[in-house]
Amino acid sequence: MGSRKSEDDPNVETIETTLEFDADTHRQPQPSEGFIKLIQNDSVILIPRPSQDPKDPLNLPTWHKGVIILLVGLYSAISVLATSGLGAVFPYVVKDYPDQATRATDLLIYPTLFMGIGNLVSMPLTLALGRRPIFLISLLMLAVTGLWCAFSTSLTSHIAGRNFLSMAAGQSEALAPFIVEEIHFLHERSTKIAWYIGVQAAGTAGMFVATTYIVPQFGLKWWYLIITFISFGILALSFFFVTETMYNRADDPLAESDPDQKPTTRESHRVRPEIYGPRTWKHDLKMFHYKANWSEVLIFYKQTAQGFCIPSIMWLLLLNGACLGVYVYHASTFAVILMAEPYNFKSAWLGWVQLVQVLDCVLLIPIVGYGSDLLVKRLSAWRKGMFVPEDRFISLALPIIAVILACVIYGQAGAHPEKWHWMAIAAPYHIGLFAFMSANLVAITYSIDSFPKQGGALLMVICVGRGFISFGLSYSTVPLIDATGYDGAMNILAIICGVLGAITIPMYFLGPRFRRWALRTFWAVDKSL
Known part of the structure; x- marks a missing residue:
């Protein structure tokens, strides 16, 4: 028990148990070891270790980090709206293509x-060129393709424009949360990602309400133009405030790889502008901070392929896909059910139903965001300061139970609307979204906590994988309803979510073994593991 020396580096110790740790060690804990010292002498250790360079993204002032969360969240919100907002007003879209109604569904x-293809192309480039240029180019492409769609003169051109628009929007799934993760420490990541998702969901909900009024009154052209104007506005603000978040701390003489340095805490951390030079606007506005390293693209794709072989990552992908499947099912059918007998909802009312997504944010941020960070700190203190990434899984308990109940209630209300209040449709719809956002938050945080150097590739595994799952579900929704009815289809999804939810328990205990196996097999962090 205790620790042993690595064959690759005699200065690096490998923790053999989560329950024992040398409390007197002064070595900065390494996330790559899988088990991390997070609490020491009642102080939270800053992981990763920030350098003393003011230009280190971890040293950004709190207000600047908040602005970055707001801007990437708004980018994600407008991306989600642009790619999925047509569903609520699709009857008005079809009027523009009366003889091509069936083909027009390709727009949805x-x-x-x-979006998945956009991730596959762009995420590797963030390692070769940096996060900032890819993020800004994506925003520019989103605005330009919005103009394309607004002034398209045929359905073929409209579909093509939306496809390129969706590629630009794809970075809202992996790159945007990756940027948020990179400017925050391990003990606060869940909270900050919850705020990012909250901005995204609240922004999308508000603009969804506007969509139900804009398209019927002003037409689809102005809807796209408004999206374009907002995208240009976010682009202008992002140019000034979304700085490069990729930073090579290994070049710092006090880097986290130095085994002789004491752990860094809020109290002990100091920024040294007199040594490294101050952070300046000239530095922040620079587009490319690193020389292009194209070999990183191949490494990224290799790490992505390896990510599909890690059981815990694959399980999170399937859980994300299942929760997304429930949300896609609800989003595709709730309007049809509510507008029919006996509810007789008007089209405009659907936007206000969508606005209730704000309540999902109200639940997500304190329960899964702050709650997860608070829980891992408490459990780390109980383990004599040791943090275990699988502690994040505990916060999945409520969302998993909620999504199962949401499936059952929604299915019964859809099959027998005369016996149920309309809230039996609206409430499960939002509960399903809460479950998906929670699963997404945990998957993002766990992946980067467990494999920080491969975090970008693993985020792409989860985000792109669930995107392809969602694409398949989009085609299967109507046939599944026709074959089994609303109740039968939702019971199937409830069972799938229940099985994947039950796997959380063995995954909590087996996760450390899977992580150590992946580190040893794929990335040779410690061959003696």
Whole structure:
């Protein structure tokens, strides 16, 4: 028990148990070891270790980090709206293509697929070129393709424009949360990602309400133009405030790889502008901070392929896909059910139903965001300061139970609307979204906590994988309803979510072994593991 020396580096110790740790060690804990010292002498250790350079993104002032969360959240919100917002006003879209109604459904189906393709193309480039240029180029592409769609003169051109728009929007799934993660420490990541998702969901909900009024009154052209104007506005603000978040701390003489340095806490951390030079606007506005390293692209794709072989990552992908499947099912059918007998909802009312998504944010941020960070700190203190990434899984308990109940209630209300209040449709719809956002938050945080150097590739595994799952579900929704009815289809999804939810328990205990196996097999962090 205790620790042993690595064959690769005699200065690096490998923790053999989560329950024992040398409390007197002064070595900065390494996330790559899987088990991390997070609490020491009642102080939270800053992981990763920030350098003393003011230009280190971890040293950004709190207000600047908050602005970055707001801007990437708004980018994600407008991306989600642009790719999925047509569903609520699709009858008005079809009027523009009266003889091509069936083919017009491609405007709704293909965006999810092309968002995944956008991730596959762009995420590797963030390692070769940096996060800032890819993020800004994505925003510019989103605005330009919005103009394309607004002035398209045929359905073929409209579909093509939306496909490229969706590729630009794809970075809202992996790159945007990756940027948020990179400017925050391990003990606060869940909270900050919850705020990011909250901005995204609240922004999308508000603009969804506006969509139900804009399209019927002013037409689809102005809807796209408004999206374009907002995208240009976010682009202008992002140019000034979304700085490069990729930073090589290994070049710092006090880097986290130095085994002789004491752990860094809020109290002990100091920024040294007199040594490294101050952070300046000239530095922040620079587009490319690193020389292009194209070999990183191949490494990224290799790490992505390896990510599909890690059981805990694959399980999180499937859980995300299942929760997304429930949300896609609800989003595709709730309007049809509510507008029919006996509810007789008007089209405009659907936007206000969508606005209730704000309540999902109200639940997500304190329960899964702050709650997860608070829980891992408490459990780390109980383990004599040791943090275990699988502690994040505990916060999945409420969302998993909630999504199962939401499936059952929604299915019964959809099959027998005369016996149920309309809230039996609206409430499960939002509960399903809460479950998906929670699963997404945990998957993002766990992946980067467990494999910080491969975090970008693993985020792409989860985000792109679930996108392809969603694309398949988009095609299967109507046939599944026709074959089994609303109750039968939702019971199937409830069972799938229940099985994947039950796997949380063995995954909590087996996760450390899977992580150590992956580190040893794929990335040779410590061959003696």
